Amino acid sequence: MIRAGAAALRAWSKARGWAALSTAPPAPPAAPEPRREEPPVPPPVPPPVPSPVLRSCRVPVVPPLSPLQAWVGSLRHPEDTLRGLADLHPDVFGVSPRLDILHTVATWQRNYKRISHARVRSRAEVRGGGRKPWRQKGSGRARHGSARSPLWRGGGIAHGPRGPTSYFYMLPMRVRVLGLKVALSAKLMQDELHLVDSLEMPSGDPRYLQELARARRWGHSVLVVDSDEFPENIIAAASGLKSITLIPALGLNVHSLLKHQTLVLTLGAVTFLEQRLLWHESRYSPLVPFSLPHRDPPPPPRAA
């Protein structure tokens, strides 16, 4: 009876009121009203899908090597990551990971520009100290010839740093080129390389770029490289952010690649880098400096 009462109360609470307690059969549902005639709505047309961006290697890939592939995205929308496919030359983006070469080139970059200005005065340069302080014999003190010798307080330093010192040296050109190739290969291998067809952005807001980097999980530092001029929007966005750097393709180097977590390349920059870095594999040794005009070796005769 308590259960029946609880069920009745539940029915009451469903706002049927006294009708909940009646035992009469429920009334049939009302017939639906006739619908007004509407014009037939055409099915929604999906937006036109743009044709995929495909990029092949300008420098021919000699078999048995085959080109590596990477997705091409864009910066127009945070989720616009699959616009097309690009072929990457294996001799630039697929070399073996020589960490010793990366270390060599990074150390060279740190040290070849270093000029240390540390300098201390020697006993000849410290002011004073020409006269013998006391006579050689008979005074009971140790014998000295000058009050500015390295033994004295206020005297010169015997083997201290001397003058501006330079630590300049150059690594062989092929080692520096190989360092760039190893760094680019490492970025591709570790999924930290992203290709982009162009750097156009819908707005120049730094927060849009930050949100895009976070949505695509790029990491906390991004290096953006382009061979042509940068559009204004991305310049404005990157100038408001500390760890997103824009550099031209001329400025690519191993230290920046190691400092920034992610690398974003445009297709133009990829073409430029492949052409410049692959030339060194088939060039003559420089009998004259390369800054003078030179002729490339003739192409090898094709086997019939």
Place this chain on the structure above:
Amino acid sequence: MAAAATLLLRAADRALLGRAAPLPCAQRGFSDCGGARWAPARPGLPVPLSSPLAGLSRPIRIKEPPKRKPVDRWTKKRALFGVYDNVGILGGFQIHPKSLIMGPTWLRGWRGNELQRCIRKKQMVGDRMFAEDYHKLNKRIRYLYKRFNRTGKHR
């Protein structure tokens, strides 16, 4: 755990029995307590009874090692370090990276030991140096020449 329990027991022991025991400084881990001797623990002290500083009449100053000052790793200079180092390879060899080095004229893109540096400075910049500095430079060249070429194993 066991060490903390024994410390707690010892501190409680002293507080209850009121023994004027000599302060076991070696037990507490520091060499000299700065003159603060054991005294009955006052309930108002914020130090918990289990810590080595419990039960002292005068609070001992503990010095912490100096904190490292925060370094901003993303300044303009640090973010753009190394850019254009490969301008020769990537730029058609019109510029050599040694022309980007900022420094004294006689040291740009060149390296040498002290005697070589002094001679090069005298050749390139000697005629516009101050008289005293020029005189000291000459003395240094003379001394280093004799040192390198007349003394030691390698002459």
